[in-house]
Amino acid sequence: MRPVVLFTLLMAALGVSAAPAAAQAAPKQTIAIVVNAQSPISDLSFAELRKIFMGDQQFWADRSKVTLLVRAPTARERATVLDKIYKMDEDQFRQYWIGKMFRAEVAGGPKIVYSTDMALNLIATIKGSITFVPAASVTGDVKVLRIDGKLPSDPGYILK
């Protein structure tokens, strides 16, 4: 495959378009980490969460594949996650995943979703999936994970 085509596909896989700086400057909101309702996981430490989001842990304890869903660059919650979990800006995030793919450390980048509804629909459908949505948008079809033992509504929750 020609490098240009591969690069374009990588960009598409990472949901890279003209990354709006406005999204990063927008006010932050409380983020809920959600998984499929049938997932046995209900609590993660922040370190475990970071490993999953960084692509360093690609399988759940039951050996099923982790499918990481990430919002497209226009979303406010993406800016929060990049800041709090990845500790990266858009460029660093893009380069991080491209580097991981070129080193064959991951088979693919995070899967892109374009809205909270799409994210929640896919979480409800894909057994091993995990994503982040605004805490206020969570529906009953998915399971909200405790991070370091805390739910989004608890004081001291890390993704506020």
Add this chain to the structure above:
Amino acid sequence: MAERRWKIRKPKWLGEVVIQSLAIVFSILLALWTDQWKENRKSRELSVISLRNFLTEIQQNENRLDDALPYHKGLQTMLVQLDSSHAIRTPSEFQNEVGIDGLRAPALLQTAWLTAVATGVLTKLDYETVSALSLTYTLQDRFREDTRTGMQSVVAASNFGPGGAAPAVETAKNYIGEVVTSEDELRSAYAVAEGVVRKKLESMVPPSEIPPQPDSASAAKKKGT
């Protein structure tokens, strides 16, 4: 009398000439045999390198399909629901609920195949192996071409006007259905090709020199991932 005549006719140097001729012929044959042995060894080494490359590439492509398949199956389920609920009415809703980039097929590698074709190493492999590899990469090419044309249809359908939402969702649903089916088929083809290449490699080198069987989860655990 006859013995005496023979002794007279036989020159002294004849034995030496015969011995030297034999030595020369033997040297030439030995050189040819050594050359042939070296050539065979080189071909064998080239074949082993090529087969290892094929095995690694097939495993990487399998991983890429394994990575994309759950997501595509999720999209398929979602599109079936959207198609029956008629929830999408505008192109922006289509973009928000379906997206376009997520429908793309994974980028699959074919470096090992192109290298083998360019270097002519395929001529040094047996028919069964070449046939399995050829079929696999032909299916991979067809998958890429089908998804390319399918994506063009989805993109064209996504710019719909009034009343065009249902056909757009149906086009996307049909397309992702074909992608999922093709990914499943290609996954099976990779499994067969991997078995053939592995068997061939096992007949050529010790097991320790063959890339291990892909048990993704346990391999990942060993690597701490």
